[in-house]
Amino acid sequence: MLEFLKMFSLFNPKNLGEALQLAFFMAMLSVVFQQWKDGLSEDLLRSVPYLLMCIGTTIYLVPRYRKYGLWLFVIPSLVSFAHSWFSVANHTWLAIWTMSPAILFPKWWKEEAYATYLRLTIGAVLVLAGVQKIASGHYVDGSYVAWISHHGSATEQFFQFLCPSSGPDICTAYVLLGILAIIWQIVAGLLLLFNFKHFIFILIEVSFLLFVGLYADEMNFQTLNIALLCIALRFGMSRRIALLCFTLLLTDMVTISQFLEWLYEIV
Amino acid sequence: MRLFKNWRKNLLFLLIGIHLAWVTCHIYLVATDGVNPWKMGGYAMYTQPHYGPSVVVRSLPDEAAVPGTEEYYKPRTSAFYRANWNFNLYCKPMTKTGLIALFENNPDLIGKYLSLDLFVYRFRTKPLRMDPEQVGDTVVTWQDKNTFTYQTNICGKSLSPQKVQYPN
Numbered sequence: 001m002l003e004f005l006k007m008f009s010l011f012n013p014k015n016l017g018e019a020l021q022l023a024f025f026m027a028m029l030s031v032v033f034q035q036w037k038d039g040l041s042e043d044l045l046r047s048v049p050y051l052l053m054c055i056g057t058t059i060y061l062v063p064r065y066r067k068y069g070l071w072l073f074v075i076p077s078l079v080s081f082a083h084s085w086f087s088v089a090n091h092t093w094l095a096i097w098t099m100s101p102a103i104l105f106p107k108w109w110k111e112e113a114y115a116t117y118l119r120l121t122i123g124a125v126l127v128l129a130g131v132q133k134i135a136s137g138h139y140v141d142g143s144y145v146a147w148i149s150h151h152g153s154a155t156e157q158f159f160q161f162l163c164p165s166s167g168p169d170i171c172t173a174y175v176l177l178g179i180l181a182i183i184w185q186i187v188a189g190l191l192l193l194f195n196f197k198h199f200i201f202i203l204i205e206v207s208f209l210l211f212v213g214l215y216a217d218e219m220n221f222q223t224l225n226i227a228l229l230c231i232a233l234r235f236g237m238s239r240r241i242a243l244l245c246f247t248l249l250l251t252d253m254v255t256i257s258q259f260l261e262w263l264y265e266i267v
Numbered sequence: 268m269r270l271f272k273n274w275r276k277n278l279l280f281l282l283i284g285i286h287l288a289w290v291t292c293h294i295y296l297v298a299t300d301g302v303n304p305w306k307m308g309g310y311a312m313y314t315q316p317h318y319g320p321s322v323v324v325r326s327l328p329d330e331a332a333v334p335g336t337e338e339y340y341k342p343r344t345s346a347f348y349r350a351n352w353n354f355n356l357y358c359k360p361m362t363k364t365g366l367i368a369l370f371e372n373n374p375d376l377i378g379k380y381l382s383l384d385l386f387v388y389r390f391r392t393k394p395l396r397m398d399p400e401q402v403g404d405t406v407v408t409w410q411d412k413n414t415f416t417y418q419t420n421i422c423g424k425s426l427s428p429q430k431v432q433y434p435n
Contacts, residue, residue, distance in 0.1 A: 097282070
């Protein structure tokens, strides 16, 4: 009974170590939710690892067995990744690169090296993704923002109001949005690489992630990013942020676009 | 010996190096239109709309086929796609394993003179549209019910024909 009650101690972090572990648990949950959304495949090789990852995530709640929960999460995820690396979503890809190395350390939450690894990985990926956007040209010329504003999901069409007269064509507002997105992505990446920890930067970055999650209607990826940032910058995650992240994951199961469609039918 | 004393930290640095090397490859492949920007890490996702590659399977009646007389099929393709990495590497030739999986799951295609055409979607901006573009094809010819030859043209390169013993 006591062990059962201790499961919930994770949601009442009393020190930095526990707060970091709470963030890691939310990251695990985001991966589990995202793979559930992808659907359990009939291919046994994908579904057995997924079940083991779910069990590992659950075991992670119990302080005494947390190490085993971590291994039971990471090893099956690596097996599943090896089987279908060419088609897995970027969410899983990022999770594999960032979460798997935690098993190298007996107490990863005490290791500055692991936090540095996360910070450098996320920072580099942000910068290089920004470079990709510049290289493609579709943000600088506003064409991608114009396309999804007219052909994207319900939430992705949010910025249509900026260019009501241009129709599906490119307009200045779309160009500016595209350039702004690139600038912030690269700046955020560089600030992470240089270990800039100012509260304003964290606030803007988390707000940006939440907004992008709403816009793209994909909250589980943003939950993963927020959780990883909490670990990388060694802030840990509070109970309130964890509750917010959990709410975002639940929202993602339905999707905002689906919710808006239901609302439209009712109205 | 210091290398082994700090092996965990050194391994993390190695992982960062490997990751950066892969991202660099991804940048190069996207720039040369060789990979689905949304896959294999997806570092270029959200740079263009997400339209995955697709294969059109058509049968030509004979060697001297007249364009327009083809028959199009919609076969079961999940194993075929998986064996070919879902065609996310656009210039990777179709594999023997994939073709065997195609025929195992679609025995009605055995014996037919087939062309498997690989299409990818390009984002064009003037005007805004997604254009399907054929990047290659694989022509399959059956010598008998247990042997077929396939010849691939992909990304401007013509590969030599390969003979395959099809299992019973």
